[in-house]
Amino acid sequence: MSDTTSYLLQSVRPYGEGEPVDVRLVDGRVAEIGAGLTVGDSTAYDGRGGVLLPGLVDLHTHLREPGREDAETVETGTLAAALGGFTAVHAMANTDPVADTAGVVEQVWRLGRDAGHCDVAPVGAVTIGLAGEQMAELGTMADSAARVRVFSDDGHCVSDASLMRRALEYVKAFDGVIAQHAQEPRLTVGAQMNEGINSSLLGLTGWPAVAEEAIIARDCLLAAHVQSRLHVCHVSTAGSVELIRWAKGKGWDVTAEVTPHHLLLTDDLAGSYDPVFKVNPPLRTKVDVEALREGLADGTIDCVATDHAPHALEDKEAEWGAAAFGMTGLETALAVVAQTMVEPGRLTWRQVAQRLSEAPARIGRLEEHGRPIAVGEPANLCLVDPDARWTVDPAQSASRSRNTPFAGHELPTRVVATFLRGRPTVLDGRPA
Amino acid sequence: MKRHLLSAADLTLEDATLVLDTATELAQLTERATVKKLPTLRGRTVVNLFFEDSTRTRTSFELAAKRLSADVINFSAKGSSVSKGETLKDTALTLEAMGSDAVVVRHSWSGAPVNLSRFIRGSVINAGDGTHEHPTQALLDAYTMRQRLGRVEGLRVTIVGDILHSRVARSNVLLLSTLGADVTLVAPPTLLPTGVDAWPCAVSYDLDAVLPKSDVVMMLRVQRERMGAAYFPSTREYSRRYGLDVRRAQALSDDAIVMHPGPMVRGMEIAAEVADGLRSTIVDQVANGVSVRMAVLYLLLGGAEPAIGSDDVDAGGLR
Numbered sequence A: 001m002s003d004t005t006s007y008l009l010q011s012v013r014p015y016g017e018g019e020p021v022d023v024r025l026v027d028g029r030v031a032e033i034g035a036g037l038t039v040g041d042s043t044a045y046d047g048r049g050g051v052l053l054p055g056l057v058d059l060h061t062h063l064r065e066p067g068r069e070d071a072e073t074v075e076t077g078t079l080a081a082a083l084g085g086f087t088a089v090h091a092m093a094n095t096d097p098v099a100d101t102a103g104v105v106e107q108v109w110r111l112g113r114d115a116g117h118c119d120v121a122p123v124g125a126v127t128i129g130l131a132g133e134q135m136a137e138l139g140t141m142a143d144s145a146a147r148v149r150v151f152s153d154d155g156h157c158v159s160d161a162s163l164m165r166r167a168l169e170y171v172k173a174f175d176g177v178i179a180q181h182a183q184e185p186r187l188t189v190g191a192q193m194n195e196g197i198n199s200s201l202l203g204l205t206g207w208p209a210v211a212e213e214a215i216i217a218r219d220c221l222l223a224a225h226v227q228s229r230l231h232v233c234h235v236s237t238a239g240s241v242e243l244i245r246w247a248k249g250k251g252w253d254v255t256a257e258v259t260p261h262h263l264l265l266t267d268d269l270a271g272s273y274d275p276v277f278k279v280n281p282p283l284r285t286k287v288d289v290e291a292l293r294e295g296l297a298d299g300t301i302d303c304v305a306t307d308h309a310p311h312a313l314e315d316k317e318a319e320w321g322a323a324a325f326g327m328t329g330l331e332t333a334l335a336v337v338a339q340t341m342v343e344p345g346r347l348t349w350r351q352v353a354q355r356l357s358e359a360p361a362r363i364g365r366l367e368e369h370g371r372p373i374a375v376g377e378p379a380n381l382c383l384v385d386p387d388a389r390w391t392v393d394p395a396q397s398a399s400r401s402r403n404t405p406f407a408g409h410e411l412p413t414r415v416v417a418t419f420l421r422g423r424p425t426v427l428d429g430r431p432a
Numbered sequence B: 001m002k003r004h005l006l007s008a009a010d011l012t013l014e015d016a017t018l019v020l021d022t023a024t025e026l027a028q029l030t031e032r033a034t035v036k037k038l039p040t041l042r043g044r045t046v047v048n049l050f051f052e053d054s055t056r057t058r059t060s061f062e063l064a065a066k067r068l069s070a071d072v073i074n075f076s077a078k079g080s081s082v083s084k085g086e087t088l089k090d091t092a093l094t095l096e097a098m099g100s101d102a103v104v105v106r107h108s109w110s111g112a113p114v115n116l117s118r119f120i121r122g123s124v125i126n127a128g129d130g131t132h133e134h135p136t137q138a139l140l141d142a143y144t145m146r147q148r149l150g151r152v153e154g155l156r157v158t159i160v161g162d163i164l165h166s167r168v169a170r171s172n173v174l175l176l177s178t179l180g181a182d183v184t185l186v187a188p189p190t191l192l193p194t195g196v197d198a199w200p201c202a203v204s205y206d207l208d209a210v211l212p213k214s215d216v217v218m219m220l221r222v223q224r225e226r227m228g229a230a231y232f233p234s235t236r237e238y239s240r241r242y243g244l245d246v247r248r249a250q251a252l253s254d255d256a257i258v259m260h261p262g263p264m265v266r267g268m269e270i271a272a273e274v275a276d277g278l279r280s281t282i283v284d285q286v287a288n289g290v291s292v293r294m295a296v297l298y299l300l301l302g303g304a305e306p307a308i309g310s311d312d313v314d315a316g317g318l319r
C-alpha cells in the first residue's frame, strides 16, 4: 500500500519542540529529518513552523455503516477523521447488522481501506447481537483480515459478571482487550442525564455516577483475577478516575479513555432541553470535569477517544426524552484537548501525542500507528497550526450528521495536514 | 412577564402577584355578570395541544379561553410525536400555519414545552410536562391558599407524596418560595429526587412531626405502579407512614387546609373522610383553576379590550 510519492514537510516542529526542521516522507515512511533539506524530487509543503504529531488514533468511533448510512458512512466518517488529524479509527460494533462476525468486521475494514482517508480497525462485539447473553466468535474476528483486537458491546454494558469474566479470559489467547461501556443497567432504567441537582429540577430521570463506578470497580477486580486486559470506555465521573487510579496502583492491566466533551461540558447544558447535549454517559458536573482533566494529565486516563456518534436530524430534533444519545467529535477532538489541556499548561504536545496517538494505538495493537516521529517509521502524521482559532460550524462538517455540541464555540489550533503512509489525506485543512 | 409560561421559575414575585390579583378580579367579574363571557380575547386563537390525556386540565383551559371569547382548537396528539414520524417541530409549524396566538401544551416528556417554544411565535403555556412542571397548577394552588387563608407569604406549606415524579411539587416549590411561603416536603427517601437538598425548601421523612406545624397540607397522588419499582414495599405501609388519615388530620391546627391536585387515590394517600371534610379545598381548586388560567391567558395574550377596566393592567404592554 506504500505510495511512491515523496513529500517534504518544510519547517515543522515535531512534538512542538525545538527549532523547525524538514521531514521527508518516501514510500510511506519517514526517510529523513533535518534542517534545510533539499527539495529534490519531493513535493514541498510549507509547515510554517506548525506542530508535527504522529497521526491521531481514535479508540471509539461510530461510523454507522452498515445500517444507518443516513447518519454516517465509512466514507464520510473517515474523511471527518482525517480532517481531525486521525490516521486510524476503531469502528464500534453497534451497526446493523452488528459487527459480531468475521463477515461484518471484514466488510467494515474493506470499506475503510477503499475509502482511503484513514485506517479503520473494526471493533468486534463481545456478545452476539450486543444482547449480553452469548459470546460472539471473538477468535474468528481476531483471525480475520480485519485482525480485531478490541472487543466491545458499546452502547450496552456487558453487565453479566460471569460473561464479563469469561470474555476477559478468552481474549487473552489473541492479545485482545475488552472495552467496557460501564453502565449498570438496573441503575439506569430510563436514564436521561446526570443524576444531581439539575436532573432533579428538570424532571429528567437520573443516570447516577455509581452506575458507572460500580461496573468499573467490578471489572477491575475481574481483570486482576483473570490477569487480562480491561479498557474502560468514556470515563465520566470523578469516582471512576479514583477507581482506575487505584487499579493502576495495584499494577493491574487497566486502561481508560475520556471523551473531549466530558473534558469541556457540564450537565448545566441540559437546562436548555436541547438534545444536542444528550449523550451516554451523560455530561457530568464541574467537579467531574476537573477530575477527568487531572486524570488525563497524570496518566490515570491513558487516552482521549471521541465517541463520535453521528445521528440523523430527526433523531435529535425531538423531545429530550425521545432523542438519541450521542455527539459528533472527530473534527473537534484535538481542538478541545488543546483548549482544556494544552492552553492551561496541563499537557505538552508530546503528551498530547501520547494520549491521542501512542496510547490508543498500543491499546488497540495497531503496530503502524502511534509510532515515534523518526527515520524509518511509518509516515502517519498530522500537522497542527497551534496559533489558529476557529469557530465550529456544524454545516461545515465532513460528517453526514450535524450533532456537534460545540456549535458556535471558538476553539484553538487547527489540523493543517494529515498524512497516511506518506500520502496526504488533508492539506491546507481541506481534503487532499 | 415573559412571553411563555414554561416553568414557575419564569414568574417573578411581581408577575405571580399580578396573575393572582388578575384571577381574583376575573372571578368577581364573571360571578357578577349574567353572561359568563368577556370579550377580551375575541379574535384570538388558543390551541390546546395535548400529547397526553388530561380531561380536567384541558377542559379547564378550554373554559378559561372561551370565557375570554377566544377561539379554541383542541389538538389531540396522543402518544409520542416521534413514534408517528412527526417531530415536535412539524407539529409546531402546523400550529403556526393555523395562526395560533397561544399554545397550551401537555406532554409526557419533560421539557417538550421548552422545545416547542423555540419554534413558535406565539405564547407557549406549559400545562404539565413529564415529571418537570405544571406552573398553572401551582398558581391555582397559591390562589386557593390566598382565598382560604388570606395570604401566601409566611404560610407553612407541607407537600406530601411522590415528589420524585411530581411536576406539581416542582412548580409549587418554586412558586411558593417566590411568594415567600415556607415549604416542607415529606416523602419516603426513595420518592425524593437526588439533588433535592438544593431546592428552596425543607425536607422531612416524618409526617407526624411536620403536620402540627403546617398551615397547608398538600397531598400528592402516589401511583400504585411505583410499588413494583421498589420505591416502597406495599400500599398499606405507604398509607400507614405517609397517608393523611382521619387520626393524622386531627393533629392539624384548626385553620389548616388540606389540598390535593387530583386525581386522588382515596384510601391510599388520603382518606375519603379527609378529602371530603371541611378543611378540604379540593373542589375549590377545580373552580379556581379556570380563573387562574383566564388570568394567565389574558396576561400573556393581552386582550384587545380591557378585561377588568382598571388602568394598571395595560393589556398592550403585557406581551
Ligand SMILES: [Zn+2]
Binding pocket: A154, A155, A156, A181, A233, A234, A280, A281
Ligand atoms: Zn459507550
